[in-house]
Amino acid sequence: MGTTGTTRYAALLRGINVGGSRKVPMAELRTLLQDLGYADVGTYLQSGNAVFSSGHGDADSLAAQVSAALAEHFGFPVDVLVRDHAYLRAVLDACPFPAAELEARQLHATYFSAPVAPDRFGSLDQQAFRPEEFRLGDRVLYLYAPDGLGRSELAQALSRPRLTKGVVATTRNWNTVVKLVELTGG
Template sequence: MSQKYVALLRGINVGGKRKLKMADLRESVLKIGFTQVSTYIQSGNLFFTTEEKNATILEEKLAQHLLEEYTYDIPVIIRTSEEIEKVIAENPFPEAEDFKLLHLVFLKEKPSETSIKDFEKLEFPSEKFKIEAQHLYVNYTDGVRNSKLSTTLIEKKLNTKATARNWKTLLKIESLLKD
């Protein structure tokens, strides 16, 4: 039986770099056996169905395809609808008023306990954050633009690839996974 997934691509169509047209992406992933393919906005949210049940295999397959097809080394993080529903339900910041300021950072791998402890010692006066398994919830209370807590810093400190989505986008991803 087929499973529906979302692939979250890191750092495409940002600041004019690693440009990737979503129509081209949708067409190209048909070559690697993905079906019922769709995308949401230009930031790399790819929905597809496949028989494969191993997300790691799918991440590697898609990353390799993107490298061969577009010559982009793009980190890929894949989640199921159940995983997306779970992280939304477990939001530790339900009081966040502006969904554009509440982000979920998807981590490719679960960080080590040492990395987590070191990360939690960092001080960001305008941000609240909480690490749960392969996700980092961040409430950028004063806005993302001026924050020192960037995805690049998160990757460096937690020693894993990551990609972030704001809460509004995350809710839309959840909705599209149910379609």
């Protein structure tokens, strides 16, 4: 919780500031969130992570509001997921992999805009990707990629359009997962 009667949230922006396109400067993002009436606004890294407090709306309505404001301000659509501290903490606590024993680059969380049924990934032969593996949680996919995300064949397979159809998905490394819990906890 932030200010009395408010909830701390993280906004996860998908596909910005990658390869020189779809630029969203963090200072402008902070100002935009403040102009929407959110309090205690901050950003983390340049890859589209913001935190704020709000006393109105729910995660989905806040995401829609932020997404619409971004499109109006920057002139291009941005998918946004908003998650509260309790959810982010639950994702951290439910990690099926030994996070404390792994390097942050080896462990990732892909957040989904809606629940995803395990049968969506039924066509993937997980054994073919070993030692890489994934597990599903509550609107999240945990990915263990020992050589990092950039070299992960499993990550490429998981991001195929037929597997992500109908949901917004955005991935964060484990350092960011932990940091967002910290930033929304205060």
